[in-house]
Amino acid sequence: MEAYGKRRDDGDQFLIGIWQKALGGCSEDDLRIGFQNLISTRVKSGMPVPAEFFEALHKDLYDDALMAWNQLFQVLKSHPGRPVSFSDTVLAESVRRLGGLNFLGSLSASELQFQKKSFTDTYTVLAKQGHEFNALCQGTYDAKPIEMASLAKRKTLRQTEEAHD
Structure with missing residues (x-):
């Protein structure tokens, strides 16, 4: 599979697996709120780590x-x-x-x-x-x-x- 002109490799699969395990117990509501908070507060570019997502989810x-x-x-x-x-x-x-x-x-x-x-x-x-x-x-x-x-x-x-x- 290609994304942005690059082929997905084992490293990508590894990162996807980490995110799937980290977010596996989250409800749709938690995912929506967490990503809304993450997008509205994040200043770094690049892929966030799961810890940043959970910090954004529970920031308030x-x-x-x-x-x-x-x-x-x-x-x-x-x-x-x-x-x-x-x-x-x-x-x-x-x-x-x-x-x-x-x-x-x-x-x-x-x-x-x-x-x-x-x-x-x-x-x-x-x-x-x-x-x-x-x-x-x-x-x-x-x-x-x-x-x-x-x-x-x-x-x-x-x-x-x-x-x-």
Whole structure:
């Protein structure tokens, strides 16, 4: 087979195999988003490596994690002890994995800052998995849960794109 006047050789087949293995577990949605992000941010010429694709695919997860951290901090300060229903279920699961609202709410502001890296790391890992979790985080006392809208850009991007397809 020829492409651009050149015949494909074993080296090309090797590179194609690497890409096929790397992208084998990606959904069509992940492929579309990853390549859109890669094309819009890449400044180098030539063929990207799979690591660049995955970095582009997940580039906004850290931003989402920071926004989720800020939301959590706001909830802990504004509504101590109240149960919270987070639209961003990854945020809710991250809170539970770090000990729940009761534990996090019992920490001082300086102690809470030490949880920030653990929270953002946990959030990023859970968001990459793509699972839905229970939205409700139990508080200290039984009351109507506070409803918190999601600020996650990637999740919103997908929902908006699916609505237009």
